[in-house]
Amino acid sequence: MSRKFYFAEIANTETQTFDNSLEHFHKAGISGTIRENIQNSIDAKLPGSMDPVEVSILMTEVQKSIIPGIDEIEEHIHSLEGGNSYTQETIDHMRESLNTDTVDVLIFEDSNTKGLSGANQIDAKTTYNTFAYKKGVHFTEQDEKIETIRGGSHGVGKIANNAASDLHLMFFSNHDEEGNLHIGGTTQLIEHQMEDSSYRSTGYFSDFNEKNQYVPYINEDFDPIFEKKSRGLKIVIPFLRKSHKNISGMIQSVCDNFFLAILEGKLIVTISDEENLVEINQITIQELIHNSEYYPQNLSNIQEIKKVFTPLYIENYLTNEPIKIEVSSNVKHFSFDLYFMYNESIKTGRVGIVRSMGMKIVDYKVPSYIRRPFNAVLIGGPKEDQYLKTLENEAHTDLSADALRDPASKKDAKKFLKNLNKVIIEKIDEEWERLNPSDGKIDTSDLLYEKEITFQSKLNEMSEKIELAQGKQIRKKKERRNGGTREGTGNGTLPKKQKTRRPRKLKPDSDNQEVSATLLLSNEVVNRMVLNNQEIIHFHLNNISDIPKDGLVNLSFRVVDGEGKEYENEFNLKEAYSGIIDGASNIQYEFDQFKISDVHIVASTIQLVLTKKNNRSDALKFIYKLEVLR
Incomplete structure (x- = not known):
């Protein structure tokens, strides 16, 4: 049976550049891919289960020949023509990447998760159809409470897996609640012509029926790396980018983005290759943040922590009781737990804003306080999560009002962020005052006397007495001479030599x-x-x-x-x-x-x-x- 990638035919090509989201996730590196996949796994946790979500990340090598549809992918890539130099450079790199017999592969596999449902419901909006065939679409849970606390919101996160591949290629294997086994995948190219036809940029690893509907392939007779024996989802990314082959970077990324989920026992992650295996859980994460292999700047040299703040966040969360704070916008009121630490050894202050599901959103900078010696972790509840989603960018790494189009919503968001800054600044100032109390009023009489004497001596130096009638005296400014000529006469003043400045x-x-x-x-x-x-x-x-x-x-x-x-x-x-x-x-x-x-x-x-x-x-x-x- 021939199983192929399907590229929809179009009348002619118009767009000859790659999807902008690919470049965004390229810049995020391996962290963006890990963040999106683990977030999706936490969102898909089995309802009612008290066990943690488990995610296995494996980096390995396979023969290129075992990758489904690879000959077809090669044919399409060799037909691409870039619309600009950057696009053509990417295409050239893709073609060069194909010149190999062995391929680096990154595999994510989760358990204690639901997997994708509704693969056999071809006409319905299901999690399978949304994940497999849609871009920019976020599947909405019917249970509003579950939907509110989920991490995803933009529907573009899955493209992070394509961005991790030199061919923008990914596969997924699904095991659903009914025991159905399906396999799908995508490749993100550009609109292109091949032979006498024009094609869209996205290719789907899927069958296609007589009604022009996608029909998923049954997962059988594929290489074992594509097997998914337990319920859940497996992601397979062939042609892994060389810049992503970094076990230490993967470990740090997991800890940086999901330290709260791990500390609360909601998540366990295993990372391995042929030589290493590291499990990240409630206990080991506390050891990893002290390991200079993963965190060269850690609690042993706290003054050097200036970019990666995870050791401080974890220490803060584990040692301090939360402070309840209220933050309002123009129309809404929100409540957060603030874990706060003030330490003069800290050189760079940040607020780790974290979703209640356990994912850090951003290392937030408090305006004008980025060099204050504090650290904070801010955690809300479902209501706060829902509002923060509206302020997030598509990669969930920044909070801003800029993305909002509605003027009232944008104004409301600016008010919220302003008040959030105000509350945190008040806490920072309060701690500074507590640790640096003033000793009362300062006696300034000597200072004023010194000021008066200094002023009088300068006045005497710059002026001379003149006798007036009836014995009165006044002081007149001395006329300074320069080269025998009085200043202020309008002539004879020697210009200063201008020095060559050396920045x-x-x-x-x-x-x-x-x-x-x-x-x-x-x-x-x-x-x-x-x-x-x-x-x-x-x-x-x-x-x-x-x-x-x-x-x-x-x-x-x-x-x-x-x-x-x-x-x-x-x-x-x-x-x-x-x-x-x-x-x-x-x-x-x-x-x-x-x-x-x-x-x-x-x-x-x-x-x-x-x-x-x-x-x-x-x-x-x-x-x-x-x-x-x-």
């Missing part, structure tokens, strides 16, 4: 041929004015040898903390500003999270006007990185 110069990036020099500008060349809804920044770049009088540069902001330490990629321009223009020409500048591109230097001057979204930048000190473009 800090960074090592050039050999891979970036567009940049001729990278400099960190000193504060003396920058004038910054902060207004209610704008910032105005002028850069005076004359007499800096590596910067032309007229040209183009890229500009980045580095945050400087109270100790003078600098942090790159810490301040998000997109979150802080809605627009940036040239103050002289009104040119609108393009900018991403951390860089303003193609900024004009005119007569050794840059003038920027930045429209603020919020006041996050007001209390921050910056140093500016400037890339001179060739």
Whole structure:
């Protein structure tokens, strides 16, 4: 029996680029794939079961020949034509990846889960049909309580498995409540022509009946890696990307994203390859966070924890009692448990916001408090989970009001986030005051006396007495002389010699041929004015040898903390500003999270006007990185 991938025919090709979600999950790395699959497994836990969900992750090698439909996949890939250089580069990499006899494979298998239901109900909206054949569709549980606490919401998470494959190829084997065994899969290519026909970008490993409906294949006569003997779901990802072959990264990803589910006994994960086997459970996770192989920055060098905060979150959760906090939007009220820790050894403060099902959403940055010595874990209930879902991006890694379209909802979300920040800031300030109490009033009489004496001596130095009638005296400013000529006469003043300024110069990036020099500008060349809804920044770049009088540069902001330490990629321009223009020409500048591109230097001057979204930048000190473009 021939079992093939089905690509729907279309009249002609229009889109010759890959699905945008693939690039998003490429950037997330192996963490995005692990996060999506384990989240789906927790969501599919057997109702009423007190046992934890178990997920096995196996990395192995297989012969390319055992992969179903691989000859057909090769044929379609060799027919692809990219619409731009990036797409063509991806296609070339796919073709190169096919030149092998053995293939790296990553396998996820869960148990104590429901699996996908309704594979035989071809016309119905079932979990099987939604997972197998739909994109951007989230299956909604009929039980509202179950649906509220589920992790998924956008319906694009399954594409994380395609993104983990060099061929954007994945399979799934399903064992449902009735004992039915089915197998399916997808590959995400681009719209393409092959022979005399045009095809859609997505290929489905599925049969097709006379009514133009997808019909799943029975899972029989396939290689054992595709078998699913117990109820649940197995994901098989062939042609695993080399960047994903990292057992340590997988272990860290599981702990980072699901530490709460593991600590509460809801989840056990086993990760293995031919040489290693690690089980992550309630006990072992506490050992793993102290292991420098997985967490080089841990509780033994707490001051070094600046990017991965899991050791702090776990220590905080296990040692502190939760504080009940209330956070309101304009129309709703929410209740959270806040686990809070204040420790002067902590150099970077974050709030781990966690769903009640046990998945961390985001390492949340409290505006203007990212360098305060605290750590927090925030956990809500079903009502809070439901609201947080509306603020999440599709990868469940960020909270923002930006994705909301309805003006009232967006305004409400901004109010919620503002109040959340306020509550956490109050707690941070309260702990600081408790640990650093003031000793009462300070006697300033000596200080005032010193100030008065200093002022009087400066006055005497800069002025001279003049006698008036009736014995009265006044003081007149001394006229300073320069080279025998009095200042203020309008002539004869000798100009100061202008020094060549030498800003800090960074090592050039050999891979970036567009940049001729990278400099960190000193504060003396920058004038910054902060207004209610704008910032105005002028850069005076004359007499800096590596910067032309007229040209183009890229500009980045580095945050400087109270100790003078600098942090790159810490301040998000997109979150802080809605627009940036040239103050002289009104040119609108393009900018991403951390860089303003193609900024004009005119007569050794840059003038920027930045429209603020919020006041996050007001209390921050910056140093500016400037890339001179060739």
